[in-house]
Amino acid sequence: MRAWAKLMAASALVAAPALAQDAGPPMGPLRPDQVEFRALYKELVETNTTLSAGSCTLAAEKMAAHLKTAGFKDSELTLFATPENPKEGGLVAILQGRSKTVKPMLLLGHLDVVEAKREDWTRDPFTLIEENGYFYARGTSDMKAMDATWVDILARMRKSGQVPKRTIKLALTCGEETTYAFNGADWLAKNKPDLIAAEFALNEGGGGRSDGHGKVVSQSIQVGEKAVQNYKIETFNAGGHSSVPIRDNAIYELSDAIAKVRDFEFPVTLSDTTRAYFAKLGASRKDAMGAAMLAISKNPADAEAAATLSTDRSFHSMLRTTCVATLLDGGHANNALPQHATANINCRIFPGESVEQVQAKLTEVIGDPKVKISLVPPIRPPAVPPPLDPKIVGPAEKLVAKYYPGVPLIPSMSTGGTDGIFLAAIGIPVYGAPGGWGDPDGNGAHGLNERRSVRSVFVGRDFLTELVKTYAEMD
Structure with missing residues (x-):
């Protein structure tokens, strides 16, 4: 996502009075499932996916390997790339649901990250470093924590034998961060619409904002973008x-x-x-x-x-x-x-x-x-705002009240842009999910020394897991 849009959205939200929930003390010892998740997150962050020197295709292959280890069959995993853009590929995974009538939901995430030069950064931008309550590296904030969470949710559901009512699809794509690069979400929408067809999708663009001093003052659900x-x-x-x-x-x-x-x-x-x-x-x-x-x-x-x-x-x-x-x-x-x-x-x-x-x-x-x-060029499709659907907003509001008592959930429109616009063009409403949080300064997304609060990563993962499972059991 475009960093300036994120930063401006952050400044808008933290301007609200401190209806605040304490972001909590530093993380204690991690649970076994959190240790596994941290390793997944680290692997994804440390896989360079810049356009100049990285490979989204490699990152997609690594995520597919995790899902196969969890029990996914080859027939449930689609790795894709074009001959012209062999390093800008992606992955679609499908966890089949019980119902034949309830339409699927889609989890969307971009694997690519903005360029980062080692000589400019305090730390190696492609080594996950935990320091002073933050994870530092390119992609920690935008948006590999959510990518890893999507993979983690599907892997754990398959490992535990959980079969949701609603089929859950996952699309990890490349090209969101570079205007003229091959865009996987656009390619899927135009070439494989049936593969990603869904009643709705969850994406980046939502989330909480802190006051910069450890208090979460708001959560937002993105409902539309320019x-x-x-x-x-x-x-x-x-x-x-x-x-x-x-x-x-x-x-x-x-x-x-x-x-x-x-x-x-x-x-x-x-x-x-x-x-x-x-x-x-x-x-x-x-x-x-x-x-x-x-x-x-x-x-x-x-x-x-x-x-x-x-x-x-x-x-x-x-x-x-x-x-x-x-x-x-x-x-x-x-x-x-x-x-x-x-x-x-x-x-x-x-x-x-x-x-x-x-x-x-x-x-x-x-x-x-x-x-x-x-x-x-490129000429993008017009912005199609999704409805303020109570079926989508309601469960998110309940979870915000559970995780962040007293903090409002505010529907927001991004003034930047995400890959959601390509899905909206083929009739899939896309919502930016709440869950974790960022700081008022934008957390260095697209800039130097990008970071994400450790607590935000793990609390956000728990929140999103519960949110996805709630949606997956709805009619």
């Missing part, structure tokens, strides 16, 4: 000698277009998820921001409430589609008038809006027929 799309803005000119400048300049024209994008604000839009988010979070606050949250949840046209909320960057993004210039390129010589200039505009599109609608709006806002606006 779509990510890039657009190229281009200007053209015959150019000429720089000693005879003219106003008709490709760089000036591009600058004018970018300024118009900067000054345009997409209208406020609410989904069922964001309306519930602002209503529930607003009710827990006794300040002006809380009042604005309650007001906007009742009336999206409340301009004063929108203005107040928009002073917070994360809330601003949750209220609307956003577009921002991220790359520039122009000219061909320092003594020549530019013949061509381009900018990349990165848009995060609110669910329900299409990439074509946003393209049309950018064209309208710029209002210059000489400016070319085009979609930059």
Whole structure:
């Protein structure tokens, strides 16, 4: 998942008052099952899955081996990779349920991680190091603890002979962290939709947030996300000698277009998820921001409430589609008038809006027929928000109350993006599961010295195990 989106979501949630549950003392001696899980987690973290030097295929093969040791048959395991991308493969595993009528559930996780250079890190980024109550290494936070938990759940159920009512499927894929890489979730959705078909899926994107001092202040369940799309803005000119400048300049024209994008604000839009988010979070606050949250949840046209909320960057993004210039390129010589200039505009599109609608709006806002606006591949599917289904949210709320008394479960919409968007496109609603927690600083995900609280890993594993088993027994 995109780290900045995680960090901003974290800042939004920890802004709530301290309806807090103590995160607990340091871990004591591990239970035998936790010792086994730690070894699985360590093996996965220490398997390099960066695009440059790693192999998701190897990680998938290792996870398949664990499942085979637990009793899975070859017919229940599908390892996949394409000839063009042999190291970017993945795994689908299926634990068959008792019922022939209840639809399966799917556990989704990406194996790939962001690049990490040893010379930049305090510790080896591909060695799991436990220090001061944290696990340090690339992938400890994003998202190999959840990957290992999914594998652990299926392995333990098979070892113990448990046969759930609902079939449980697992898809571990590659390519989530790199825009132009082969994406396993996208490939499965387009090429093997029957293999991963499910009534719903659980993914990253949810989880708790601490106050940074050992107290969990909230838990969230992700119910929807924005779509990510890039657009190229281009200007053209015959150019000429720089000693005879003219106003008709490709760089000036591009600058004018970018300024118009900067000054345009997409209208406020609410989904069922964001309306519930602002209503529930607003009710827990006794300040002006809380009042604005309650007001906007009742009336999206409340301009004063929108203005107040928009002073917070994360809330601003949750209220609307956003577009921002991220790359520039122009000219061909320092003594020549530019013949061509381009900018990349990165848009995060609110669910329900299409990439074509946003393209049309950018064209309208710029209002210059000489400016070319085009979609930059890959062109992702539109964001399809899942329903706020009580059958999904209800059991999660009960478990949050059990594990974190007094801590609210808040439905949230990610302003970043996950692989869930590819599953939603083929009719599988995807929910970011609660369970563990992160710190307000983002835990170094995508950055240096990535870490995850040891207690968060083990408590999160117990939580997710119970949540999956609960869903697996529902009609």
